[in-house]
């Protein structure tokens with residue numbers, strides 16, 4: 001059986017950041033009780049149907065640190081009653097500096113949370129302001145201090161590169177400052193520009209002909225810097241000290257199964273996808289009680305979708321995939337064309353493949369989508385023949 005984890009979406013935010021495309025609410029703090037009731041109903045519904053023991057529980061958002069303590073307690077106790085909480089489980093909570101209070105951190109710690117992911121994004125005040133973040137660099141340093149004081153030794157910082165007008169030197173400084181705080185894990189994301197979002201306009205205004213090259217340099221610099229400072233870059237946006245990779249995220253990339261609860265939560269198991277409504281009132285209506293059947297459609301994953309997920313997700317990780325696993329999925333040998341393609345990619349420095357395994361190098365990660373497409377094209381062409 002593959003690993004199984006649970007994600008719980010807590011969509012509450014103080015305001016929407018200029019680049020954010022997540023499913024969030026900024027005016028529903030008074031309705032946190034109704035939201036937690038809907039989550040409790042979801043937990044009950046799924047408990048009847050899913051019998052696996054989770055290896056991880058991940059509270060993401062939104063801003064989980066904005067959930068009021070009394071609702072946190074209700075939610076975690078419900079989860080513990082239904083699914084159980086064990087010391088072996090990885091239990092992560094995302095937090096933002098301005099709401100990661102000593103009170104909430106200590107409550108989390110007491111209830112079994114053992115991993116924190118702090119959304120810092122950058123240490124430059126003007127870039128924080130461009131992103132419409134609600135904290136300043138001092139707020140981030142103070143939050144790290146509180147995380148430590150609460151007794152967490154497994155915690156992560158999120159950084160973003162490719163910010164409007166950001167220089168390579170500024171990115172270097174962000175990495176250096178992050179490293180000086182000694183997080184056990186660091187995520188580094190390339191800014192994604194969504195049409196019509198305030199940050200997109202700023203990024204487009206600041207764009208130069210070499211912006212894309214600079215972002216590639218930023219990515220390679222991050223991989224190099226983190227590796228030379230004792231971090232394992234175990235996925236194209238994530239690095240960790242040995243033993244501190246995020247087990248919950250690894251489960252997504254390694255083909256595990258998960259339940260995604262809450263507004264916009266999506267789940268994958270029984271080789272099917274389940275998507276919760278993304279809109280607040282529709283989500284609350286769907287889970288007003290414990291339904292006898294799923295209140296939304298189930299999408300069976302086609303064989304092609306499973307193949308795409310396998311190649312795309314595994315190639316995000318530094319371990320890549322074993323050719324034998326791919327052959328199991330295909331039900332045949334990969335064939336000579338595929339082996340030739342691997343050799344071509346290896347000669348370009350994109351893969352570190354051997355006879356048995358395919359994994360990308362940092363330059364390969366820069367063209368991860370293109371490589372995924374070429375591999376699929378080669379495998380499906382063979383299938384069509």
Ligand code: SF4
Pocket residue numbers: 012013014015016017020021022024061062063096119
């Ligand atoms: S804090 Fe995170 S989830 Fe909330 S609006 Fe900002 S980016 Fe989006």
